[in-house]
Structures are given as structure tokens and as C-alpha cells.
Amino acid sequence: MTPVWRADLGDGTYRNPVLNADWSDPDVVAVGEDFYLTASSFGRAPGLPLLHSRDLVNWSLVGHALDRLAPAADFAAPRHDRGVWAPSLRHADGRFWIFWGDPDHGVYQINAEDVRGPWSEPHLLKSGKGLIDPCPLWDDETGEAYLVHAWAKSRSGVKNRLTGHRMSRDGRTLLDDGKIVVDADRIPGWFTLEGPKLYRHDGWFWILAPAGSVETGWQGAFRARDFFGPYEERVVLAQGRTEVNGPHQGGWVRTAAGEDWFLHFQARGPYGRVVHLQPMAWGADGWPVMGDAGEPVLRHRKPAAPPQPVEAPATDDAFPGGRFGRQWSWTANPRAGWTVEHAGDGLRMACVRTGDAHDLRLLPHVLTQRLPAETFTAEVVLDLAGSEPGARAGLAVLGDAYAWLGLERGADGTVRVAHRFAEHVTEGERDAAHPGPAVPEGGSVRLRVEVSAGARCRFSYDTGDGWRPSGQVFAATPWRWVGALLGLFAAAPEGPGTAGTVTFTDFRITP
Incomplete structure (x- = not known):
């Protein structure tokens, strides 16, 4: 199959978007020389799509982590604005983990030894209305585990802040009542802070999170020596002079060759939220620099990786034996x-x-x-x-x-x-x-x-x-x-x- 959109230009460069379809709210993890990505699936089933790549440019859909949404009665009819919001994908303690927020029920978690499954049944880690965009961190320096999440004002009356918890390493229990780690109402000009992704780098806790709304916002970075703060902030990726509006939430990944890259989405109306790949480096002052001096690139050299065949998630289907493919x-x-x-x-x-x-x-x-x-x-x-x-x-x-x-x-x-x-x-x-x-x-x-x-x-x-x-x-x-x-x-x-x-x-x- 020849993809209808080819991100790999065949000359050592790629063009954005690398995934020119609605893979909303992407998150990515590196395991050895393999990269895996998941995305929001809202009320559709199966949910939590799982994509695989060896170079961050050519991707294939290898399955789904969620066969059915829970509670089942809530998703017996279409619920396009509910369900699986903004999942985070991680690999820790020999397992793959996915956390997501259901705005009407709370923060869920599933895990598996193999990315292709079988995946555990959904575990409701934190119940409540408006709990969205959760991201865990297993801190190998201290042995501790943490969770950060955002808030949906439509359900909770609260937004523009991030809440942090200490968490058990098995991802089943929160160990405290939680604390606001970033209150963006206190940051001049910042609004609709959401989609946090939590990392540890160079002795700092890092939260990469967008603000300013999906269509018109920017990508922010926050850092603190202690997980609960205080955090300082910086805008690290914005539309600038480019045609890439947003640019909205995504994830940082480091390749086996030691390169840093950032995948994020761009909202494109009826086409949904398409996925861009930005080069990333750490500046002399210790802050991340994304894209071309903080503006999105439309074309760039590919990540250093062995040559890969041109690939994109499948679309065609002969329906062999009456069965439909993973793309449906x-x-x-x-x-x-x-x-x-x-x-x-x-x-x-x-x-x-x-x-x-x-x-x-x-x-x-x-x-x-x-x-x-x-x-x-x-x-x-x-x-x-x-x-x-x-x-x-x-x-x-x-x-x-x-x-x-x-x-x-x-x-x-x-x-x-x-x-x-x-x-x-x-x-x-x-x-x-x-x-x-x-x-x-x-x-x-x-x-x-x-x-x-x-x-x-x-x-x-x-x-x-x-x-x-x-x-x-x-x-x-x-x-x-x-x-x-x-x-x-x-x-x-x-x-x-x-x-x-x-x-x-x-x-x-x-x-």
C-alpha cells in the first residue's frame, strides 16, 4: 500500500505532519530502538490506539489497548466528547503503562508486559469529575513514583492548574491528597494550562504542558528541584511566523542515538489533530529548545536511525473472512x-x-x-x-x-x-x-x-x-x-x- 500522505521524503528528510490524521493528544515512549505512541480515542471502541515506529517518521498501527470503555452503560451510545482523554504512555518496572482521564469518572490506568497485550482491566486510580490529562513518573533516582493531572472546567469548575500526587509504584494507589504544583492563574498571560507530561532530567523535575487553548496556544516547560515545586516556566514552542497553529500537547522522547525529539499535535478543524515531529535540544541554560529556535519546522532531517521503509497507518481493507482491520x-x-x-x-x-x-x-x-x-x-x-x-x-x-x-x-x-x-x-x-x-x-x-x-x-x-x-x-x-x-x-x-x-x-x- 502506498500511503496517501508520505512524511518520509526519501532523501534523509521528513515533512510535517508525520501523522497526517486525527491522532489526538499523542504521547510517545522509547523502549530500546522502538518507539510507541498512543492517542485519545474519546468514545470510540476499541480505544487507545497503539502505533509503532523505528524512526519517529514512519508509523504503523499495531493494535489497541482498550477493547471496551467503562462503565459500559455510559458508552452504549455515541459519546464523542467523553471517554478517553489525553492518555500518557510510559515503560517502567518492565511494563507498559497507560494512564488517561475520563472527565466524568476520573483517572484510569492499565498496564501490560507486552505493548500488544494482553492489557489489564481498567483500574480507577482517582475518582472525580474533571480530572484529565494524567501523567505518571517513576523516578529511578529516588525510587518514588508520582502523578500529575490537569482539570476540565466543564466538569469541575476548575482549570489552568496542575495537581500532583505521590503514587505507589504499582500505579494503583495515590499516597497523598494532592497539591497544586502549578497555578497558571498566577502567571501573567497564561490560560488553559493542560496536557502535562512529567519527566526527570538533569536533576530537575520537568513538566511539559501547553497553554493558551488548542487553536492558538503554545508549548510551555516548567522545572523544579522538588516535585511539588516551586516551578519556574518558559515558552519553548510557539507558532511564531509559521502556519502551525497551536502547537499543542505532546511528548518528549530520546532516541538510542542520544537525540531528543518532541511530538505534538496541531488542530486542523475537520481533519482533527495531526501530529508533528520537532527536533529538540537542551540549551546552555538547561532549558529545552524545540523546533527552529522555538518555532515549528515543516521539514527537517530525519532522526538518526537505521533506514526504514516508508509506512503510515493502514487505511485499505479487503475485510478477509468478514473481519475488519485495526484502523476501524x-x-x-x-x-x-x-x-x-x-x-x-x-x-x-x-x-x-x-x-x-x-x-x-x-x-x-x-x-x-x-x-x-x-x-x-x-x-x-x-x-x-x-x-x-x-x-x-x-x-x-x-x-x-x-x-x-x-x-x-x-x-x-x-x-x-x-x-x-x-x-x-x-x-x-x-x-x-x-x-x-x-x-x-x-x-x-x-x-x-x-x-x-x-x-x-x-x-x-x-x-x-x-x-x-x-x-x-x-x-x-x-x-x-x-x-x-x-x-x-x-x-x-x-x-x-x-x-x-x-x-x-x-x-x-x-x-
Whole structure:
């Protein structure tokens, strides 16, 4: 597979973003010569994606650490602004650890001996509302362990401060009531301090944390001789004269060759939060210097590492044996019966009966993946065997507003091409185009969406006689905190019995 976005330029340099998709709130850890990255997954399942690289430029998706979100009842329906916020990934005491904040429940922790699992069940380390962005530290100098986290004002009424705790080394117990270690209300000009990452370097405790909000802020660094402070601060990465707004939270990593690098995200509207890689060094005064004298780079030499093949997280899927690849997630915790495994290729989805079939934003059984680049074309073949009038299935671009193109069975039993959309301020959908041609029983349609700059989406279909455009251009929109998603779905109106199935085959994305 040739990636639709190639960060590795093949001449010893790379371009940003190195991950040109919504890998929100990234954190990274080095283990030997391998690098691992995780990111926010909010209410989607499986959650906590796990990416691997040997050079910080070429990445592959190797799995997920969280099969289902807890409490299960809270994530039976889509919760795009809840769930897994801003995880931290660490390796200590021979284990991988992931801590994350659920703004409605508290700080969770899971761990595993191998990054590919099995991972432990989620452990609620600190319960409470508005506890977000936790990061642990195992201090090898003293043998102590610590935790720092931020606050979400929407849940707690508090923001712009960081709270620290001493923690047991097994990550299961906090050893004190906590103390505010940084109160950014006391720092002139600083607001919305969040996303802390905690480190030990050169005799100092370091907290790397962004402030100033996702779209317009900067990356800060804080240091203190004692974990509980007092901390002094400095801005170490800001947009400056570049086009990289933010630049927002991320993580520092040191390579086996002794080089320092910083991965962070940039908020790009419907494309979500894409990931940039910045060179990093420690200045003569002991403070980190990121990018080009504190401004993001768009192109730079690659980290010193053995040559690696050009790689990006997978997008295409032949659905072998009816199974879908790691790049897909449901919009809520999955239930049995949404898909049917079989011997051949192709994803067989049940036309799930639901009273919410009129609004894809409410459906938990939409299978989604991230927009993989600024411009690309996605195609899939669909066969609708659903027997119930109103049974429908299709290819969607999903956000606060959405559009889909697919097949629908009418009241007379005829299957026709259908194209629908919903504005973000409305409940339910409208026709985006007049009903398309009928498809013979057992026939199929190839669906296409061409995404151009600004996430403007042009839909078209082919029933066997060539491509036909459908409807007006649709401008994709993000969810709250989440970029727009590509989705596959099947649904039917409420009623007794089963409503049949659909089959998707040959999903592929091209530049």
C-alpha cells in the first residue's frame, strides 16, 4: 500500500505532519530502538490506539489497548466528547503503562508486559469529575513514583492548574491528597494550562504542558528541584511566523542515538489533530529548545536511525473472512451481531433495527476510521441484501454535520441509490440528491467520496455504467474534540425479526 500522505521524503528528510490524521493528544515512549505512541480515542471502541515506529517518521498501527470503555452503560451510545482523554504512555518496572482521564469518572490506568497485550482491566486510580490529562513518573533516582493531572472546567469548575500526587509504584494507589504544583492563574498571560507530561532530567523535575487553548496556544516547560515545586516556566514552542497553529500537547522522547525529539499535535478543524515531529535540544541554560529556535519546522532531517521503509497507518481493507482491520473503530461499545464472519472476503453488516436510523450521529454501530490526509479519494463496493423497507447502508463522512451515499430499499421493495445529509443544527436528515437509479436484486454499487482541500467532499456512484456525481459538495465538520470520520453503516427501522444484511467489499483510499 502506498500511503496517501508520505512524511518520509526519501532523501534523509521528513515533512510535517508525520501523522497526517486525527491522532489526538499523542504521547510517545522509547523502549530500546522502538518507539510507541498512543492517542485519545474519546468514545470510540476499541480505544487507545497503539502505533509503532523505528524512526519517529514512519508509523504503523499495531493494535489497541482498550477493547471496551467503562462503565459500559455510559458508552452504549455515541459519546464523542467523553471517554478517553489525553492518555500518557510510559515503560517502567518492565511494563507498559497507560494512564488517561475520563472527565466524568476520573483517572484510569492499565498496564501490560507486552505493548500488544494482553492489557489489564481498567483500574480507577482517582475518582472525580474533571480530572484529565494524567501523567505518571517513576523516578529511578529516588525510587518514588508520582502523578500529575490537569482539570476540565466543564466538569469541575476548575482549570489552568496542575495537581500532583505521590503514587505507589504499582500505579494503583495515590499516597497523598494532592497539591497544586502549578497555578497558571498566577502567571501573567497564561490560560488553559493542560496536557502535562512529567519527566526527570538533569536533576530537575520537568513538566511539559501547553497553554493558551488548542487553536492558538503554545508549548510551555516548567522545572523544579522538588516535585511539588516551586516551578519556574518558559515558552519553548510557539507558532511564531509559521502556519502551525497551536502547537499543542505532546511528548518528549530520546532516541538510542542520544537525540531528543518532541511530538505534538496541531488542530486542523475537520481533519482533527495531526501530529508533528520537532527536533529538540537542551540549551546552555538547561532549558529545552524545540523546533527552529522555538518555532515549528515543516521539514527537517530525519532522526538518526537505521533506514526504514516508508509506512503510515493502514487505511485499505479487503475485510478477509468478514473481519475488519485495526484502523476501524465503532462509535460506541460494540455488541454481538453487528457483523457476521464468513469464509470469503467482505464485511457483512446486519441492518440493525433502531428508532435512530434517521440520524447517523446517534447510531453506535457505525464503523469509522480517520481522514488520512488533506486530499484523498475513498471507495467501497456495497451490496444491500436487507429485505425490510427502509433498510439502508452506505459510505458516510461523519461529524457534527454528516452526509452519506449508499442504497436504500423502498416501500415497494425496490433498492435505489440514496444520498442524504444532516446539518449540525438539525435532528434527522434530508435528501442531498433526488433518488438515484434502481439496483437489480443481488446487484451492487461502487461508492466514492473525493475529499479536496478544506475537507470538501464530492460524492459519486457507479452502478455498472460509469461514475455519476451525486448532490452538492459537502463541507465536512468535526465533532467536539474529534475530527470528521469516514464511516460504514447499515440500519433499518424498528420492527420485529431481522432486517437482513449488507456486504462491503474492496475498501480503498487513493491520493
